[in-house]
Amino acid sequence: MPSDATPDLSTVIGANLPYLRRYARALTGSQSTGDAFAAATLEAILEDQSIFQTTNNAKVALFHAFHLVWASAGAPLGEADNRLSQKAQDHMAHLTPNTREALLLHAIEGFTHEEIGAIMQIDTNEASELVHIAQREMADAVAGRIMIIEDEAIIAMDISAIVKEMGHSITGIARTRTEAVALASREKPDLILADIQLADNSSGIDAVNDIMAQFDDVPVIFITAFPERLLTGQKHEPAFLITKPYHEDQVRSAVSQAMFFASTETLIA
Known part of the structure; x- marks a missing residue:
């Protein structure tokens, strides 16, 4: 973080970065692609820390910053490097949009539906429905x-x-x-x-x-x-x-x- 960043903010980002990388890794299907987006998120925060002024929950703000970077890039996947990776990405194309992000945020990262709404900029009911849709689609597959x-x-x-x-x-x-x-x-x-x-x-x-x-x-x-x-x-x-x-x-x-x-x-x- 730059010198004008508060120690508390730097500490929070540092503590939550492994979990952001875990989320990015699972979301993109690629460690290298996930890490690239996590790095891009940190760069965006270096340029503008105002996103942390919109909520008292710094972890939510960090994941929201990632979501903005991810969504602005078109929510891309990692490049398929083998047959199974390509098969996985083919499966992913049939999922209802935004359900994978909501499910990962809820079930793996432990965010509430309200927090998912804040991260993805949707209301709480929509966040809940996205989680349920993802659970049904994946479990039935x-x-x-x-x-x-x-x-x-x-x-x-x-x-x-x-x-x-x-x-x-x-x-x-x-x-x-x-x-x-x-x-x-x-x-x-x-x-x-x-x-x-x-x-x-x-x-x-x-x-x-x-x-x-x-x-x-x-x-x-x-x-x-x-x-x-x-x-x-x-x-x-x-x-x-x-x-x-x-x-x-x-x-x-x-x-x-x-x-x-x-x-x-x-x-x-």
Whole structure:
């Protein structure tokens, strides 16, 4: 921030930047494109900080600034770099306009319908309806086999119940890196939900990368109490990252999107 920016504003932007990047990454389907728009947002704020005077909620103002930049550019997607990316973008073309943004803001970033209205400059009722439309369209689009990598039995059972209720099947639950690789070898999943810290102190990230060595087209959602380990600003960040403790809507949203958009980005250790 420039020297005339208040320390409080700089601190708030710094604290929320990883989450803005997460939103931009999922919204565009591309880490590089998402980061480019996040950077453009910061540049716009450097030139004009007045947007932060319109609300007492600095996080809402930051995301509103991003939305203005994103919308003014025509809400573009990242360039498709493989067959699955192109398939995901083809699916995206059939969604009702503005629903994806509203759903991400609500279910992944935790904004209320009122805050979404402020970010997108629409009324609260319209924001609520956009979220519901997105949930219906994505949940109805695909069903598949989901693998869970989670060492806490209660959490694993809860996630399993949510996923089954959505119409998906569970290939199994793995508690360690070794179990995860063996499970994936027996039956290839259509989606992986993974914690990053497992029972034997092994890494869910390593487990996912081992599985990716076998199958390079499986989307992954990380569910973790340590999001800072993944939102580092480096390459190969996950498209979908849910922070513990999570809400059921967050899991539903991420699963629907990952299946619908066939996201394949994961981490390289």
